[in-house]
Amino acid sequence: MKKLLFIMKTLLWSFFWPFILYGLYLLLSGIQGLILGVIVLIICFLLFSIGFIGLYKSSSSLLGKQRIGASLLLLLVVALTTVFLSVTNYVLDTSLSQNLSARIKNQFYMEAVLVEKERIFEKISFLKTLENRFDPLTSVFYEKQDEELAVAASRHIRKMQGSNSRWIDAHNPVTVTVILYRNPLIFQKHLPHHSYENLQALYVPAEETIHLLVTKEMEKDRDRLLELVAHEYTHHWIVSYLSENGLDNRHLPRWFEEGLAEYAGKQSIRTVPDFVPLNLIPFTRLDTVEEWAYENRRNSPHLPYRQSYYAIDQLVRDGKQDRIKTLLLNNKENFYRLFQKEIGKSVIEFEVHFLRDEMKVFRENND
Known part of the structure; x- marks a missing residue:
C-alpha cells in the first residue's frame, strides 16, 4: 500500500509541475521565457548531479533509493518541460509582432493540440501579415488600410461593455479577439464548420474570437460594421458572464x-x-x-x-x-x-x- 501511495504521489508531482510551468510561461515573453529556462535548467542540472552522485554512493535502504530515483525523475520531467515550453514560447512570441496576452497564447496552444497542426500554422502566418491594436477589452487584428475601422470597432466594444453591464448586469468580460478580413475566401477558411449562409460575422466561443468580413458597404456606412461588432460582442459578453457564474x-x-x-x-x-x-x-x-x-x-x-x-x-x-x-x-x-x-x-x-x-x-x- 505504501509503495502504491508513493508511486501515485510521484506521478501527481510529475503532472503538477508541468502545469505550473505552463501557466508561468503564458505570462512571459519569449526572451523572459528563455532566461527562465536557462536558470531552471541550471538548477535542475545541479540538483540532478547531486542526486545522481548520492544515489551512486548511497548505502540507504531500497525505499531511500526509490525516493532519490523519484526525485531524479521529477527533475528530468521539469527539465524537459522547461526546454519544450521555452522553445515553443519563444517561437510563438517571435512569430507575431503583436504583444500576446496569456489568454491568446493559451488559445493558440489549445488549437495546436485540438485541431490540425497545419491550420494553426496557417492562422499564425495570416495574423503575422496584420496590424494589431490591443487594450484590456480587445485585441484587434486588421489590415493597414482598415486602421480606422479597427479603432472604431475597439471603441464600440468599450461602449458595448458599459451598455450591457447597465441593462443586464455589471460584468467585466475577458479580452475578446477581433479579426477583420478583406478576403472572403480567407474569412471562410478561418471559420469553424457551420450551417449558416452568407455570413459576414461570427463569434466563436471556443476561441473567444469575433471573425468579421469587411465589405464595401461597411466602408460607406460604418454603422453596419458597428452593429455587427456589437451583436457578436454581446455573444462574447453573455458567454463570459455565464462563465463567471459557473454556467455556459x-x-x-x-x-x-x-x-x-x-x-x-x-x-x-x-x-x-x-x-x-x-x-x-x-x-x-x-x-x-x-x-x-x-x-x-x-x-x-x-x-x-x-x-x-x-x-x-x-x-x-x-x-x-x-x-x-x-x-x-x-x-x-x-x-x-x-x-x-x-x-x-x-x-x-x-x-x-x-x-x-x-x-x-x-x-x-x-x-
Missing part, C-alpha cells in the same frame, strides 16, 4: 440569446428596425443551433433575427428588463416554465402579445 449558454434557447445580441446591436447604433408582417415561427422551433440555422437558410420566408429582436424589445417595453438576468442565470428549471413565471405569460401568449402590438403600430404607421 447551452441552457438558453437560441432565439433568446440571438434576440439579446440583435437588440443590443441595433440599440448601439440607435436603429429601430421597421416591423414587417412576417411568418411567425413558434419560439419552441428556434431552440437549438440546428433549428436556428435551418430557419435562417437562404430561401427561408422567415426572419428569426428580426423576430427575436421584437421579442426582447417587447420585454423591455413591458418593463420586464430586470427579468433577463434571471432567465440568463437559470440552469435548474425549464426555460419556458421559468419564462412564464417571470414574465407572467407563456411563451405562446407572449408571441401573440408582441405580434399584436407590433401589427398595431405597423397599421398606424401605414394608414
Whole structure:
C-alpha cells in the first residue's frame, strides 16, 4: 500500500509541475521565457548531479533509493518541460509582432493540440501579415488600410461593455479577439464548420474570437460594421458572464440569446428596425443551433433575427428588463416554465402579445 501511495504521489508531482510551468510561461515573453529556462535548467542540472552522485554512493535502504530515483525523475520531467515550453514560447512570441496576452497564447496552444497542426500554422502566418491594436477589452487584428475601422470597432466594444453591464448586469468580460478580413475566401477558411449562409460575422466561443468580413458597404456606412461588432460582442459578453457564474449558454434557447445580441446591436447604433408582417415561427422551433440555422437558410420566408429582436424589445417595453438576468442565470428549471413565471405569460401568449402590438403600430404607421 505504501509503495502504491508513493508511486501515485510521484506521478501527481510529475503532472503538477508541468502545469505550473505552463501557466508561468503564458505570462512571459519569449526572451523572459528563455532566461527562465536557462536558470531552471541550471538548477535542475545541479540538483540532478547531486542526486545522481548520492544515489551512486548511497548505502540507504531500497525505499531511500526509490525516493532519490523519484526525485531524479521529477527533475528530468521539469527539465524537459522547461526546454519544450521555452522553445515553443519563444517561437510563438517571435512569430507575431503583436504583444500576446496569456489568454491568446493559451488559445493558440489549445488549437495546436485540438485541431490540425497545419491550420494553426496557417492562422499564425495570416495574423503575422496584420496590424494589431490591443487594450484590456480587445485585441484587434486588421489590415493597414482598415486602421480606422479597427479603432472604431475597439471603441464600440468599450461602449458595448458599459451598455450591457447597465441593462443586464455589471460584468467585466475577458479580452475578446477581433479579426477583420478583406478576403472572403480567407474569412471562410478561418471559420469553424457551420450551417449558416452568407455570413459576414461570427463569434466563436471556443476561441473567444469575433471573425468579421469587411465589405464595401461597411466602408460607406460604418454603422453596419458597428452593429455587427456589437451583436457578436454581446455573444462574447453573455458567454463570459455565464462563465463567471459557473454556467455556459447551452441552457438558453437560441432565439433568446440571438434576440439579446440583435437588440443590443441595433440599440448601439440607435436603429429601430421597421416591423414587417412576417411568418411567425413558434419560439419552441428556434431552440437549438440546428433549428436556428435551418430557419435562417437562404430561401427561408422567415426572419428569426428580426423576430427575436421584437421579442426582447417587447420585454423591455413591458418593463420586464430586470427579468433577463434571471432567465440568463437559470440552469435548474425549464426555460419556458421559468419564462412564464417571470414574465407572467407563456411563451405562446407572449408571441401573440408582441405580434399584436407590433401589427398595431405597423397599421398606424401605414394608414
